[in-house]
Amino acid sequence: MAGLTRLNRRDFLRIGGTGVAGVIAGQAWPYTPAWAAEGAKAPAYPVTDIGPLAAVPQGAAIEFNYPDAESPAVMIRLAEGAKDGIGPGNAVVAYSTLCTHKGCSVAFHPEHKLLICPCHWSTFDPAKAGGIVIGQASQPLPQIELRVAGGNVQAVGVKGLIYGRHTNII
Ligand code: FES
Known part of the structure; x- marks a missing residue:
């Protein structure tokens, strides 16, 4: 300086x-994580149990955190199949709830089948990989990668960069 x-x-x-x-x-x-400063490969995403697949009713939005406690996310069971959805009809998906515009918390509105940010009304489509429908955001919502293991839904990765981070694993 x-x-x-x-x-x-x-x-x-x-x-x-x-x-x-x-x-x-x-x-x-x-804010460089220790592993990046040491030139190491990014660590693998954790495997996190979210809950039994059978306990997710249609239209439900179940909140959880992934890949760490500071990263809120939501799992949704839609009425129809969704891109990269899992479970019956590929209708279960999950997303970071930090809006990609300025980080406000988006909420699922089942009546519209959309994730909407209350700050500046960016709107994301959970059936289309979190793509932007309208609003200030320029990036889709990061999609949480899910799998079913023993009847439980597990989070296993993230597609896209979570708001406010330069790496999803910190
Ligand atoms: S923070 Fe979500 S639209 Fe601005």
Whole structure:
């Protein structure tokens, strides 16, 4: 940062915020997980039991956290099949509930069959891989990868980057 103090205003404006960001990026990023700093491969996602598949009624939204306690998610049983859904009719899916716009909590609205953010009304389709229907968000909701093992639904991975993170496993 000492180099920055030698820049006069004209130099600063010429280089621009991007150049300054590049200088800052050269410093150690304070949120780099230990495994990334050591150059290791990302750790595998945990396998987390969510609950019995039979206990998920149609239209239900069951909240859980994945891949860690700070990452809220919801499992939904839709009326029809969904992309990468599991269970009867491939109708069970799960998503991070952190809106990809600015991180507010989206909620499932069974009457619309959509996940809707109350902050700026970004709306996501759980039947279409969390794709954006309308709103400020520019990325789909991260989809939680599910499987059924012994009648239980398990979360086993995430497709897409959870809001506010630069890696899903921290
Ligand atoms: S935070 Fe969800 S639409 Fe803005």
